[in-house]
Amino acid sequence: MWKPDRQSRKPVYEQITDHLEQRIAYGEFPPGSLLPSERKLAEQLGVNRSTVILAFSELRALGIIESRSGSGTRVSQHKWGATPRHTPNWKRYAEGGSFLPNVPFLRRIREALQQNPSLIDFASGELSGDLSPLNEIAALMREHHYASYLGYVDPQGYMPLRQALVAYLDKYRGIQTTESSILITSGSQQSLFLITQCLLSPGDAVAIEDPSYAYSLPMFQSAGLRLFRLPVDHDGMCPDDLHALYKKHRIKMIFTNPNFQNPTGMVLHEERRAKLLEAARELGLPIVEDDPYSLTDYNGLTRPSLKSVDSTGSIIYIGSLSKIAASGLRIGWMVAPNAIVERLADARQQMDFGLSVIPQQVAAQFLSSEHFEPHLDRLRMQLLYKRDLLIEALQKELPDAVQYEIPQGGIHMWCKLIPEIHDAKLLEEAIKHGVVFVPGSVYGSDSGFVRFTFARAKTEDIGPGIARFAKALRTLTP
Structure with missing residues (x-):
């Protein structure tokens, strides 16, 4: 965020005046739009309110802004040309659309x-x-020649990364899979977004944990999903009410974070894992297993994944490097039946034509390197x-x-x-x-x-x- 330069010879209020005039001229604040209040702008810029009052006075004198008691300060409708022109109601657009803002x-x-x-x-x-493994990644980037090709890669993801993940998932998560059943994403949230947008429909009911990280993600409400909660205690999520929820609301999917659950940090007990999997099999329900924290076990234990004991192909497994390496790499993955992977890869290609190949190359090298363990x-x-x-x-x-x-x-x-x-x-x-x-x-x-x-x-x-x-x-x- 821009801040006034206190070392400059130009008075701070003049710097603020020039800065606001530039933002208005560039259309960031279109004619008729409401400016921040004097108090809020002073807090944002780290100045006294009196300084902002002076800046607003200058802009009013120039006819750039107008202030009315009880209505705040707005950009003038008439300054920008002799004839008033209609400007899009950007506030209405910003508040519209089907994708909701963060809570x-x-x-x-x-x-x-x-x-x-x-x-x-x-x-x-x-x-x-x-x-984060900054030194290790820097060393790998010095040792290996990256980005021999900078075009689009396979929409499922960079093949050597998917091959590295096959070995990683087998060794660390007990999951046996193939490259064709893996989709590379830009992190767990993109995986969840693709699932909620492409595999579910508005009005569908899903089960989540209570409390749950999923509850904080507006993407569920944006997709028009109905959320029903299963309580979490010291043994993790309790699946006892799942049959009743299915009977009453026709649950379509279950979302769970079984290992070191966010936000509680709890681990799903073995008996409850068995109950959850059995209920999913009986009801024919898919489970989305979000597993970002398992490898952070402080005792070095291997906490089993639900996917590793999935005998019926009921589980979509989500993982990422964000919580075990670096969120800035933007590398996540999904393991699912091939038909689901192809469907979501097609949808993701419509969004961004696939991830940058460079972080995928880095991730592939890091997962396979002697630095990882x-x-x-x-x-x-x-x-x-x-x-x-x-x-x-x-x-x-x-x-x-x-x-x-x-x-x-x-x-x-x-x-x-x-x-x-x-x-x-x-x-x-x-x-x-x-x-x-x-x-x-x-x-x-x-x-x-x-x-x-x-x-x-x-x-x-x-x-x-x-x-x-x-x-x-x-x-x-x-």
Whole structure:
């Protein structure tokens, strides 16, 4: 985001005036559009409100903007030519369409992080730079000649990457598959998007976990799907109500994250795995298994995938490199029956003609290299250390104010607050104190839960971040 240059000889209010005039001239704020309020713009630019008032005064004097009491400040309809012209109602377009925006809490978190990058981030579900294999990937890129061809590749994905994934899935996830049953995507979310858009229809009912990461994704509502929830406790998702849901609502598909579930961090118990698979077989229901965290088990255990014991071909399996290597590679994959892979590859080709070949080449080399296992060992050790720092901070700062179960893998800590605090008030107070988290209601839970993601924050910031959260919580606690 643009900021005024405080070292410049030009006064700050004049810099703001010039910047806004340029944005208006370029059509970013068309005639008649509403500008941010003086207070909000001052917060965004990190200046006093009086400075923005001066800038607005200059623009009003030039006839570029108009202010009316109770209606805010708008770009003038008449400045841009002698005759007023009709301008598209961009606000209506922005609010239209069938694809819904992110939930308000997530938009607020993103806005806060953009405005103040120094916020301690317990919200972003990604690895910090020091957890990613940057040196290993740099070494591979020096050793190998990439991108001998920069045209479109197979819409299913780069063949050597799919071959590498066949070996990876067999070794690490117990899944036996072939290259023709793998679709490369730009991450788990694109896999979910393709499934919801292409394999389901508006009005279809699907079962998700409660709470669930899926609940935070507007793509389900955008696709017109009806969501029915199965509760998650310390043994993972409980499938007991699945038959009743199917009978009452004709469930078409089940979405689950069985290993170190997001947001709770729980692992689906063996007995419940068996019940879930048996119910799916009896009802003829496909299961979408989202499995981003299994290899982060802090004890180095191999948590079995549902797909590895899928004897009837009922499971679509989704994985990615985002939580075990680097989200910026944008490499994910889906294992499904060949007919499904071909259908979704065709749809994805209509969207983007396939992914860039360069990150696919890098990913193929990395998965097959001698660097991969040592990286996983180091990642588990560092995540365990960050988790323990978070627990230590919670015990120190909030000994009687939170309840949680300690996760044995993954990157999330799910906490219940005592007493319950209104989500919106707590998030705003936390932002004022310099820290962000995700309120539990984003994932469909009741108010009074929070998700702390400890992989993104720097090690030295975890303790201070929880201290800031504790101050915010105490501010709102009677």
